[in-house]
Amino acid sequence: MIEAIGLTSNPRKELPPAVDDVSFEARAGHVTALLGASGAGKTTALRLMLELQQGRGITFFRGRPLRRIAHPSREVGVLLGDVPGHPARTVRGHLRMLCAAAGVPARRADEVLEVVGLVSLRDERLGSLSRGMDRRFGLACALLADPHTLVLDGPADGLTTRERRWLHGALRAHAAQGGTVLLTTADPKEAARTADRVVTLERGTLVADQDAADFARTRLRPRVAVRTPHASRLAALLTKDARAAHRSVEVIRENGNRISVYGSTCAAVGEIAFRHGILVHQLADEIGDMGPDTGSPELLADDAPEAAYRNGGAAGDRRRRADTAPMEGEEQVGAGELVAASEASQAALGGQAGDSAHDESPEGSQGGVDGSSSKTAGARSSASRLDALPDLPPPISVRPAPSPLRPLRYELRRAVGVGTGFVTAAVVLVVSALMAVMLARIGHTPHARLLVAWPRELPLPPAALGAGLLGAIAFGDEFRHPALAADRGTVPRRLGLLAAKLLVASATALALAVLTLGCDIEVLYLVYGRELAEVPTDWLSLSASWIGLVVGCAWAGVLAAGLFRSTTAGLAAVVTVPIVVVPLVQKVLEGPSVRTAAGFPLRLRELLLSQWPFGGERYLAAVARVIGQPVGGALTLSLTALLCAYLFTILRSRVR
Incomplete structure (x- = not known):
């Protein structure tokens, strides 16, 4: 159950707040629609509920605000706008990555893909999905962690009639299992067909909170839409005939050659037009909206396809005609068929909560051209299609306890799911070999510099720059394609996620350092012979310095990108170390008051009053010598400053 109390957004300069003191409830086992025209405040209300936007008010999800829920994705499934994610990542790979973040088994990805009908597209890239497939994929992401509540912003926008019917059936099935569904829509007909309760917003304020049956009775009226080049003449004839027959018929002239007739039927209007020899281009049953924000018996003005029809566009004509021949590959759907499909959907999915809304809707009183025969055919076809749909994914009975391996699994799947890292590593190896x-x-x-392809003119070798770039991408992609931000608005600043990224960046940098060194030695041996490919005598200390440099650059990229929320900023921080920080460190080290670290092992042994096992003091002395170098000292200072700044942002976000 959702309880929204006093939702109010912050004022926008001289404009009033987009949402002003909105309170409503969305009950468990029901589908609740948040209805309003474009700019009514629907999306702002959802963002305030999910704490993605600053404002006043509070929202309880089953008695708890979202910030008090340990795992928000397991309580609330969210779909706001397009599905976030790297466009080069595959559908299945993205879901498996989210499975690791939510702590659910990886097989859950295949289960939800089967439910939404995307099994055949599991290897497709996210950037290649159509609008309808993107909506299905968004529902799969929302259902992944088996949440109790679904919050969906315009889930049916841009979908065809068949795809809308499927989506509404899936949402009804979730509500029938005891879940809570809250969706936004600008179409009053869709709200009446789909929801059990309709909450209407107008200019940021709540104007109605009704059951679907009451909403349909007070807001929707059946009408006959007519398009004819003789609209004025036909309107006068219809008015004259209604007066003569003492019937209540309302004729409204709309834009162009279109009129709307209330209180009559297609048969009566068509007979009058035929009797007087008036050419009719279109004759169809429709449902008009009588909302407070329309001012006329037209549909909502921000419904793009239907607005296109009002202006004479062919797109709206194809979407709305009910008594003409169907398009190729698309079945004909009339008003009566829509009601029959809705009833068949509820019967097949076992949802009894919203039956009264659809039974009492004025839409159910209308038929297509063929009346009861088309209604029966529509019900049978809808039932057969819905019977073929799989059930919702099975509930997750066992909730795994928090594990330190969860962010590590997520980071590994994130790193290997896109080819950017592999391409970067290949470019680094080729450039390093050519430079050597x-x-x-x-x-x-x-x-030593020849083996790692590090000329004196460059501040860093290609391998260090590549490791820094890979580290910056680790956090930069999180902010550019925020896969983890669907329910919290920003990438979570958690130490577990940071530790996982540092660990994976270290392993990647270490592998890159070893591969670069081996590749350079092999190329030098093939081109110039054994003389240049010999291993130096002090290879151990040189290797330690080389690995420390590459790993340090990777860490600097991770921390800077996480702090400044940009891949470019992370790479800039890596390059800044040798260009800006190293000269400063050299000036400090060249001062007269600087003492050397001579005798460090002896003083360390005296301090601990014991002999280090396996000669450990030698390794400590080697580390001290590496840090004492200008580049090593500058890198250590930079990492310390970046880590402290990152920890400070974590503490500040927790205090807020």
Whole structure:
């Protein structure tokens, strides 16, 4: 159950708040629709409920505000706008990554893909999905962690009639199992057909909170839509005939060659037009909206397809005609068929909560051209299609306890799910090998720098720059394609996620350092022979310095990208170390008051009054020498500053 109390957004300069003191309830086992035209405040209300936008008011999800819920994705499934995610990631790979973040088994991805009918597209890239497939994929992401509540912003926008029918059936099935469904829509007909309760917003304020049956009785009216080049003449004839027959018929002239007739039927209007020889281009039963924000018996003005029809567009004509021949590959759907489909959907899915709303809707009193025969055919076809749909994914009975491996699994699946890391590593190896060959040909390069392809003119070798870029991408992609931000609005600043990213970045940097060194040695051996490919005598200390440099650059990229929320900022922080920080450290180290670290192992042994096992003091001395170098000291200072700043942002967000 959802309880929204006093939702009010912050004022926008001289404009009133987008949402002003809105309170309503969405009950468990019911589908609740938040209805309003474009700019009515529907999306703002959802963002205030999910604490994604600053404002006043509070929302309880089964008695708890969202910030008090340990795992929000397991309580609330959210779909706001397009589905977030890297466009190059596959459908199945993205869901498996979210499974690791939510702590559910990886097989859950295949279960929800089967439910939403995307099994055949599981290897497709997110960027290649159509609008309808994107909506299905968004529902799969929302259902992944088996949430009790679904909060969906315009889930049926841009969908065809068949896809809308499927989506509404899936939402009804979730409500029939005891879940709570809250969706937004700008179409009053969709709200009446789909929801058990309709909450109407107008200019940020609550104007009605009704059952679907009451909403349909007070807001919707059946009418006959007519398009003819003789609209004025036909309107006068219809008015004259109604007066003569003492019938209550209302004729409204709309834009262009269109009129709307209330209180009559297609047969009566068509007979009058035929009797007087008036050419009719379109004759159809419709449901008009009598909402407070329309001012006329038209449909909502922000319904793009139907607005296109009012302006004479072909798109709205195809979407709305009910008594003409169907398009190729698309079945004909009349008003009576829609009601029959809704009733068949509820019967097949076992949802009894909203039957009264559909039975009492004025839409059910209308038939297509064929009357009862079309209604029966529509019910049978809808029932057969819904019977073919799989059930909702099974509930997750066992909730795994928090595990330190969960963020690590997520980070591994995130890193290997996109080819950016592999391409970056390949480019680094090729550039490093070519640079090593060129440096060997030119000469005047120390052997140690030659093996790692690090000319004196460059601040960092290609491997260090590549490791820093990979580290920056680890957090940069989180903010550019926020897969974890659907329910919280921003990438969570948790130490577990940071530790996982640092660990994966360290392993990646270590592998890149070893591969770069081995590739350079092999290329130098093939081109110039054994002389340049010999291993230096002090290879141990050089290897430690080399690995420390590459891993340190990777860590700097991770921390800077997480702090400044940008991949570019992370890479800039890596390059800043040798360009800005190193000269400052060198000036400090060249001062007269600086003492060397000579005798460090002896003083350390005296301090601990014991001998280090396996000569541990030698390793500590090696670490001290590495840190004492200008680059090592500058990198250590940068990492310390970035880590402290990141921890400070974590503490500040928790205090808020």
